[in-house]
Amino acid sequence: MADYRNPMLDLLSGRAKAGADLKVHLSERDGRSLHAKMRQAYWWITNNAVICPYYDIEFGQNTALTNTAGDKLCLHEDMSYSSFVLLPMLTLFTCRRALMVGGPGRGKTSSAVLMALISGMAKDTVRRSILRGHPQLTISDLLGAPLPGDMLKAEEMSEIKVSWRKWISERVKIVDEYNRIPTKTQSALLSLMGDGYAEMYDQYVYAGKSSWFLTANDDAGGGTFQVIEALKDRIDVVVRAVPFNSAFIHALLQRIESDKNPEDLIPSEIIFDAAELEAIGREILAVQMPRTAMDRLAFFLGQLDYCRMASPQFEYKNKDTLKLAGGSVSRVCTEQCPLDKRRHLCTQTENGVSARAFQTCLHYAKALAFFRGQSVVGTDDLRQIVPWVLHEKLVPNARSAFFEAKGNETLLQDRVAWIRNMFDMAMEQFPRHEPTRAKVTELRNELDAGLAGVNLKTADARMGKVSALISTLMKNELSGPAWEDLIHLKSIYSRYRNYTEWLKKNHA
Amino acid sequence: MSNDTLLQQLEDEARGRFVAWDANLWRELLAGPATALARALAEAGHTGEPAQAVFTSFLALLRDGIGMGYLVPASAGVQSFMGLAFSSLLPRLLPALEPARQAQALAECWNLGENLASQPAWMDRLICAAAGKLSGLHELEAMVQRVTRQVTTAPPEKLDRAWQPHMLNLGAVDARFLPGAVMFVAPCVAVVFDRARGNGANLGVWLGDDPQVIGPVPVTDAPPDPRNDVIWTDAAKRDRRLTTCYASARNKWRALCTLYSSQCVFALVPGSAS
Structure with a gap:
């Protein structure tokens, strides 16, 4: 009988109470999640x-x-x-930066406005605080201007008071058509987005913890002005506007007839206050990222930067080397590289991803898992989120033999499908490479346990194990994951070598 | 405030407060149970401010019930005490109470419905079945106590060789139901799974003093493997209605089996066959 729970207790008592005025009052629900x-x-x-x-x-x-x-x-x-709704929401709760792309009238700005409204901002404030990009937008339009009176009277820069634009301190910042902002003004925006502050006349304004929503009509980031690379890199996730399906035409008619926009009808129940947004942010960070999921993400992202042809020196076989020399993967990824272009992911991209992109993937994956009610991030969360994070960050090598294969050429036109396909290929390869990576991790853990008290004999023995594994791996094909492991092993070897040299000098 | 203004105000508030506001259901319940209650209150001589206060509370709870998803259209096929109370019990029985007691009864019905929403579904079904037989809301508390006592305490008699058979026709509740695996969820409550449709269409069976089918009972457990018990061999000799068992379950107090060739389930409860 232990399984039978007692459902009884006091079923007639609850939050409904009859008052002296013969009215029934409902108290607020406790512990609303x-x-x-x-x-x-x-x-x-x-x-x-x-x-x-x-x-x-x-x-x-x-x-x-x-x-x-x-x-x-x-x-x-x-x-x-729906990615078009979910990704902006995750951006709102993680205080990150989303770029919403798609043709005019697809609801990019409206979606951003909805995010601002559910964050508790008033409708008028939201409308006033949207920064609309145009070719004449100056730094003063963006940040604010010094007070004219101070400009005449001031004897020192610090005496000039700057009237900062109000949008800078809002919890949700919307920059409409950011690719129409002139390059010089983009630099000021970069400082605000990337570093969280802007400077004018020796005075600083801070953006605070906030979520950014930028919109652009052109997926490729083109527009009136070329978007500076660093600004693009600060964008955490790309949200693609969805096309309108004519089956929903009745919903448009309803909006015309009711003469109301959805923004006018947001129920108070879904509006978050500052404390709630903070609390959700903390709960998202508390979602666990298991080692298995993290290893898989690392396996995928880590091999993208590798290029066997980039340099004769082992350590520099990465795409950054090529880029710094003004080269490109498409020029060197030829039949001279023996790696199979159908299997190895390194051939598909012109670049690798930054540490910032790794962090963004991890943060959004946690947010997605939290939204789904999971306490632990799964590989499926990563699979869904990674394409949107890397959308603007990865450039395909369109001349790769991979894209010449039947069915692969269309991947060049859809980055989400392309990146997800790469992720799936990596996950298929991962079990084959996992035993090697486990051995490297074991050696790393041994080193991370600390060298205090490790004698010369032990250090030499460990170095021997590292060398042996390096020798084994060097006999195999030098793929992206193998190169990463070898670089890792070499760094472990170098640490032990430096330590043994130090031991010999100081304890001889 | 006129009733029209009140209704408009309640609906405007609901649109602002509830994500899942169902305006059609609101209008349907206003035209049905709310109108019936207003008429019954007037016929019972309840007029003036006290009656207006009670009626306003009824409407406010009705609105909150829709907004929070406790009340759903009849077409959804979901039975709950909250639905029964606001569509039938309160309009029918509330006017019989004194005004001071009416508000209390309203609050109790709401609390009971809301508390049952977080209890196993079969508990709600049992209360619904018992509530349908109430002759007045003054019996509500006693009924709840009786039902909850019955389901949470072990029956006095254990099942041995002296038992009474009961045939319950599940087809009368769900014409497409094909009884499959059986599982006890309380000493006198069992869930019968649909052999053809799987876990989505389960029916609950009450095996207390008055065995009956209590309606759809969603459960999260997987259907147990069909089992047979020696008691059914014995039962088949004593009751020719019991043909080949498909699946059965038994606890210390009750036994239940489904049959290969029938929509009925066969239950054994302690006692001498009459």
Whole structure:
């Protein structure tokens, strides 16, 4: 009988109470979960505000339906979500930066405005604080201007008071058409986005903890002005606007007839205050990232930077070396490199990813897992989030033999599909490489335990183990993951070598 | 405030407060149970401010019930005490109470419905089944105590060789139901899984003093493997209605089996066959 729980207790008591005025009053619910509120906000937006013709962040096994021409449609078993709504929401709660791309009238700015509204900003404030990019936008338009009176009277720079623009300190910052901002003004924006502050007349303004939503009509980042590389690198995630599906035309009619926008109808139940946003941010960070998921992400991202042809020196066989020399992967990734272009991921990209991109992937994966109600990040969370994070960061090597293979050429036109395909290829390869990586990790853990008290004999023995593994790996094909492991092993070897030399000098 | 203004105000508040506001259901319940209650209150001579206060509370709870998803359209096929209370019990039985007691009864019905929403579904079904037989809301507390006592305490008699058979027709509740695996979730409550449709279509069976089918009971457990028990061999000799068992379950107090060729389930409860 131990399994039978007692459902009884006091079923007639609760939060409804009859008052002396013969009215029944309902008290507030206790312990309302922020997670539930976050999901509620997501569903309200997808059901009422943003017309989402498809849900493209999908989980679980799928049933693939294929037609005779080879077109494939997948039906997934678990819940799926719309990237156009979910990614901006995750950006809001992680205080990161999203670029929303897509043609005019696709709802990019509206979606950003919705995020600002559910963060508790008033509608008028949101409208006033949108920074609209245009070719004449100056630094003063962006940041603010010194007070004219002070300019005449001041004898020192510090006496000039700057009237900073109010949008800078808002929790949600919206920069519309950022690719139309002149290059010089982009630099000021970069400082604000990247470093969190801007300077004028020796005075500083701080952006504070905030979420950024930038919009651009052109996926490639083109526009009136070329977007500076560093600014693009500060963008954490790319959100693609969804096309309108004519099946939802009745929803448009309803909006015309009711003469109201979804922004006017946001229920108070899904508006977050500052403390709630903070609390969700903390809960997202508390989601666990297991070693297995992290190893898989590292395996995928780590091999992208490798280029066997970049340099004769082992350590410099990476794409940065090529770039610094003004070269490109497309020029060196030829038949002279013996690696199979159909299997090795290094051939597909012109560049690798920065440590910042690694961090962004980890942060968004945690946020996605939290949103799904998971306490631990899974590989499926990474699979879904990585393409959106790397969308603007990875440049494909369009001349790679990989893209010449049947069916692969279309991957060049869709970065999400391309990056996800690379991720899947990496996950397929991972189990084959896992035993080697486990051995390297074991050696690393031994070193990380500390060298205090390790004598010369032990250090030599460990160095011997490292050398032996290096010798074994050098007999195999030098693939991206193998190169990463070898570089790692060499750094372990160098640490032991330096330590033994020190021991010999000081304890001889 | 006129009733029209009140209704408009309640609906405007609901649109601002609830993500899942169902305006059609609100109108449907206003035209049905709310109108019936207003009429019944007037016929019972409850007029003036006290009656207006009670009626306003009923409407406010009705609105909150829709907004929070406790009340759903009848077409959804979901039974709950909250639905029963606001669509039938309160409009029918509330006017019989004194005004001072009416507000209390309203609060109790809400609390009971909300508390049952976080209890196993079969508990809600049992309360619904018992509540349908109430002759007045003054019996509500006693009914809840009786039902909860029955489900949480072990029955006095254990099942041995003296038992009474009961045939329960699940097809009468769900015409497409094909009884499969059986599982006890309380001493006198069992869940019968649908052999053809799997875990989505389960029916609950109450095996207390008055065995009955209590309606759909969603459970998260997987259906257990069909088992047979020696008691059924004995039972088949004593009751010719019991044909080949498909699956069965038994605890110390009750036994239940489904049959290969019938939509009925066969239950054994302690006692001498009459």
